[in-house]
Amino acid sequence: MNETGVVAVRKFLDAQDLDAFLISDKEDQFYVANYSGDDGFVVVSADEIFIVTDARFFSQIKVECPDCEIVDVAKKSLADFLAERFSKVAIESDSLLTKDYLAIAKGVSTVNGDLVVKQARMIKSAAEIDLLKQGAVICDQVFDHIVDFMEVGQTELAVANEIERFGKSLGASKLSFETIVASGVRSAFPHGGATSKVIEDGDVVTLDFGFVVDGYFSDITRTVVMGEASEEVKKVYGLVQKAESMGIRFAPMVETFGDLDRVVRGFIDDTEYGPFIHGTGHGLGLVCHDYPIIRTSNNDQLVSNIVFTVEPGIYLENKFGVRIEDDVYKNDAGDMVRLTNSTTDLIEIK
Template identity: 35%
Template sequence: MFSKRIETLRKVMAERGLDAVLLQGDVNRNYMSGFKGDESYSIITMDKAIFITDSRFTEQATQEVKDYEVREYQRPFEAFLDKIVKEFNIKKLGFEENVLTYELYNSYKEAVSCELIPLNGVIETLREIKCEKEIEIMRKAQNIADKGFEHILKFIKPGMTEREIGLELEFYMRKLGATGLSFPSIVASGVRSSLPHGMATEKVVENGDFLTLDFGVVYDGYCSDMTRTIVIGEPNEKMKEIYNVVLKAQEAALKAVKPGISCYDLDKIARDIITEAGYGEYFGHGLGHGVGRVVHELPMVNFRSKEILKPGMVITDEPGIYIPNFGGVRIEDIILVTEDGYEVFSKSPKELICLK
């Protein structure tokens, strides 16, 4: 798997006239190598792959990284990098422009005797299409999240705080095998549910509240992501109306997922339904995003993106309505684009759940 990724990268390097690529961001480096640690580097030339780490990770790298020569370096890294550049006669070295700080870039530029060329998202683009192994891992990651939702529905009671609910959800999912959260869980109730990224607070959950739960886990290096909005007690008519509009928009977009549709058009399907219902001004974010080794990655599914969906992409479908001083609703599934349509990873029910 990793040797195939390296060969794919080399084709792009050849097209761009690069002699080598330096990867030091944890996500891209590990995606290309299989390493599970951090604070390491990899350099890929047209005929050599070198994994570079220090004494803390040398043994681990030797065990996990099979398609690279593992080398141990002594600080400063800049001096070691310059030796590699000279050893392999590297004239143009691609780097992750979204990883290197301005300070570090200047340090490399001063110490390394080659031209530094920004990669412009090369690895991120490669990561868009998931292989079968990645897809299976992501199914398992989402299965943990679905089981977490099933558990938390039995746990939630009026009088609990949002923080209590979030902690219980995290603890339960970790017991199921999650190594962490995809992002800090969003647990927002009552009027706070109008906050699209409302983190859990000490607010008490009360009867008559919307409760939005947006969460996911990391499992074997890959993320899951889902959102469900429920009601504590009985919803009023406006709550039912808003929920049903969001559900209609979410399901319409879902049914349109297939190879060849643009991210812009997919977003428009859901956005038009919400706008026609009179709530367009309350849907301010994009319909979704790619998911993989991080919870937000390419492609971006929004009204600015003309990218075309392809088989193997994993995206979210998560329209919402957020009304200040009233509350909000978001419903989110995580979806695989297949050869002829889609597969929904998230299995949790989407009809309005009222906890009494």
Template identity: 45%
Template sequence: METKNKMVKTPEQLLNIMKAAAIGDMCFTHILGFIRVGMTEIQVSDEIERVLRLLGAEGLSFPTICVSGERTNLPHGEPTDKLIEDGDLVTLDFGAVYNGWCGDMTRTIAMGHVTEEQKKVYNIVLAAQLAGIDACKAGEKCFDVDKASRDIIEKAGYGEYFPHGTGHGVGTEVHELPFLNRESKEILEENMPVTIEPGIYIPENFGVRIEDLAIVTSFGIINTVKSAKDLIIL
């Protein structure tokens, strides 16, 4: 059943999206115990996709992203045979499809240890992501949610390294209206599922992105993604 406004989902549709997100959370927990220095990005992405299906996904929201080291500066990088090394950041972006509805989440983790710069950038992105979540509720402009995240990154001096919008709608397609960016004209309404996913990507160095999938309400959001967001060092 479609709603009059396709951006607003029915309770049944939202439940399917929440189940897709729960599969993603369980998969991420598994990957934290699986990933090791010396594995390739492709080995990890293949395991993510295997486990998503094992947990009940009927398909993938999009081809899984696993990038490591300098390659984390590619917002939509494809996994390769690059070996994951000690000191690498690793960005994992993936989603399950459940009953035709998409999940979407991103976490950036660290292998072995982090530099002060990596920790600093991670915490800036986390602050930006939390600011976007705080700004996200029914009646707010999508532009203003993007601005809440973007202002944190710009004030920290990394504005030029945040090239994409803060988020997008999710449904039977992983990228739907509304879009949360500097050109957006949409107003958030109750029962819109949207992502909040700011990032910083420093050329020839590294990148960080953190993404949750949120259901908009009159009082804020219901976050469908429960995985930890504090920096995880394995």
């Protein structure tokens, strides 16, 4: 049971005059109740926490969430359980299946509580930051290794496989996402997964990867050049590098994540290579693209201990693309701390 999560949920129940909060999002379930089963629901009321699931998970619940009460779905459906005990229930519309919602809505009235747990999850404890740091350190070690490993003539897949193998050998439990190795004109695809394309001399190569440590995600992007970088590549690279460092430098001075997006976006949009086509970054935590997504419309305050990425990019169709991404947070003193520390200077692999 995570005190911060439970407090946030019960505060919402109080404010909205609700009887219970139905948590359907798996990471929210883990965050609030420490329940890691891949099936079932967590229901938080003013003084109890229930886990509604089947017998496959009962023994695990006794270990993970000893204070929670088990509701056996073989004997009572979720909808019946809620209808018998509660009348007004918060739901998570971004994860609750429509069929479950329709069944529940017959017996209780519902209020949407999508961001309640996600906003609590944004603020990381020291222990969570430590796990996020461990993943970021693996990213840095993998980047060092892959720069030595890469040669003209390898396929993107061979490079991706080596990134994944090496990261796991350093203790990662899994990948944050399918590794991106995009070379040559493919580097202009913002999310170009690795293919059998052979990496050639002069190719710009975008490497975007991450690893999970104890459930917490990391995410790094570096763009390298095989052989000599052209003047245009150097110019675009320099602009992206500047945009990224501006994002990190300005983060302590802005009020909201939307403001941070405007700083980075404004810089790229004002160059001859604008507009900047995606968000400036995203939160990192129990999922890779965690709340908040850093875009102009986000009004969350950029307060201390929210771990997030800064990842501007410029993509020139049919030519090449450059993106640089680091994992950062503002500490209690108001200073930015980088979790990933690989150089952002242009590396030409010769």
